[in-house]
Amino acid sequence: MKITGYRSLTTVHDWGRPVGDVNGVVESGLTEVPVLLLETDGGLTGVGLGQHADIARVFPAVEGEDPRAVSSLYDRMLSHVFKSGHAGSTYGAIAAVDMALWDLKAKMANEPLWRTLGARDRFVPGYASGLCYGLTDAAFSDLYERWADLGFTSAKIKGGKDQDRDIRRLLAAREIMSRNTDRPAMMLDVNECWSRKQAVRHIGEIEAHLDLTWIEEPLRRWDAEGHAIVSRSVKTAVATGENLTGLDQFTPLFDARAIDVVQTGSVWGITHFNRVAVAAHAHNLPVSPVGYNANPVAHAAAAVPNMVGIEIQDFGFPLGLSVDQQVIDGGIVLGDRPGLGIEVDEIAIANNRLNGAWSKPEGPHVRPRRAGLGLVPNSRAAAER
Template identity: 50%
Template sequence: MKITGYRLINTTISWGRPVGDVNGFISSGVTALPVVVVETDEGVEGIGMGMHDGIPQLFEAIEGEDPRATAALYDRMIARMFKNGHGGAVFGGIGALDSALWDIKAKLAGEPLWRLLGGKDRFVPGYASGLDIALDAPALEAFYTSMRDRGFTAAKLKGGRDYQHDAERLELVRDLLAQATDEPLLMLDANESWNLPQAVRYLRHLEDRVELAWIEEPLRRWDAAGLRHLRDASGVAVATGENLTGLEQYRQLFDAGAIDIVQAAAVWGVTHSLRVAVAAHSRDLPISPIGLSSNPAVVHVATAVPNHLTTEVTTAATPRGMTWDWEVQDGGIVLGDTPGGGVALDEVVLTGSADFVWGGEGGPHVRSSRAGLELGVRLPRAATRAE
């Protein structure tokens, strides 16, 4: 069997609510999802999600090769970008192709990916995450009530501008979840918006009101010394890693003892998630995947590693023209038995394409000009908008 070609597709996902973080949000609640389809000479196709960046050059590393050689082909793609660098969005292109190769490999084996990877239990425990910076109290209550009714007893909120506002929102969600459990868990994601003194002060004020299971991305992703200091100063567990594009970027965080919950973004692919899990396990650290709405194949990894803690679940919706073989219930994800990664494309997607939409100038992927430049515990509360 040989890899012969690829197709790039954009579809859309409608969240049913504005989505974003402290850096901005998308008020329409509609974003695009890049899809890559890898073709073979035997007619078996693999579907992957991540990003489209760099794929023409990356494909040169895998064209004509046997798609079942997933580890070797992953390393060939990394090597192909040796001079230009594999970081940033290009790493998402590697992740999309890698996930498609794993899809092919599992289809050829006639097994769902979770079983091919060595998983035993198809259930993946998770926590609810609303990407909810723009939600007012009624909308916040509606989303987390719906997730509580699906069995979730832990939630992660977006915040970082105003600790009083964050405390009120966390208390609201805590009280909702407390209707289903005696020990609701709360997390806060600041999306790299603080500097160290601001983070220390913010958490001290916030913890007078609510208890946090973890603080996510409080400082810049590479600030190993600062993250370690924050851990020692606040006593709150630090979660980070979703924006690290390569296993080597975790090294300084591990060496500094700066991380408690090791994260990896779904858009970076299956092989990256597997390798991050092994590296974390060697240091007795748990992993927590994020962004599975961008690449559901990675949730299969959680079934096959010994240190999976919990997975971010942002929606039960599926993108336009796509079918995913899983159910969001019982406080997590229940994977199905469809061979491969459990993703199928409908004709509506195969015959058309949507513009890529995720933020623009005011969206959540554009860092605020004032992020990390405050000494106090408050930032302007007005969020930017991107339609």
């Protein structure tokens, strides 16, 4: 079987609530979901999720190849673009192709990807994460009550601007999760918005009120020295890595002993997760993939020995995608449908009239002007501006 072509679709995910973080909020709750369909001469189609704007640049590296050689094809794609660099949108395209290749490899074996990758158990433990920054306190509590109803014992909230609000919400989520465990794991994600000193001071204040399991992305993703300073100054673990593209970008963090929980973005594909997970394991560190639509990296997470938990962001799936998995018992139960277990209804996607494009240019992926310039927690009034 050979790879012959590709098609790109865009569907939407309707979250049913505002979603976002300290950098911005999508008030409509509608987000775009790019879908890559990788075609073969054998009648099978591979599915990859995530933006792939550079697909035309990357595709020649895999055209005419056997999709079962997925790990080698990943390196072939990196080699194909090495002169101009593999990060950003280029890496997104590599990741979407990689995901589709793994989907095809498992489909050719007529088994779910978690089996192909060597997992013994179809259950993947997770933690609740509602992208909750834009919610009112009442809506915030209602959301995490739904997670508790599904058996979750750990939760991550979005914060970073208002110290009092962060503490209040962490305590509220802990109380809700206490329905299922005596000691819920609580995490705070500030999406790179702090300076080094602000991180240490803010975390110290939080630790005076509760046992924080990890602080996520306290500083800019490349600041290995800063992450090491924060990690050695606080009790909580430091988690980061979701925005790093390629194993090479993790090396400074490992060398500086700057990271306690190694994260990978699900949008960067299966091979990326596997390689980072092995590197983390060699450093005696746990790995945790960050969530994305349809939880595709859960299949790989089920097969590695140091996976501490996968982020799960919502209860449903994007329009036109049928996904063979269940979110129950505090995690994901993967099904037996071959490959990723994702079936694409192209007619439903074509008939969609919802707009997942953000109505304003600023949003969770646009860094605010004064991010990282604070030394003390902002006042409530300043945080709301």
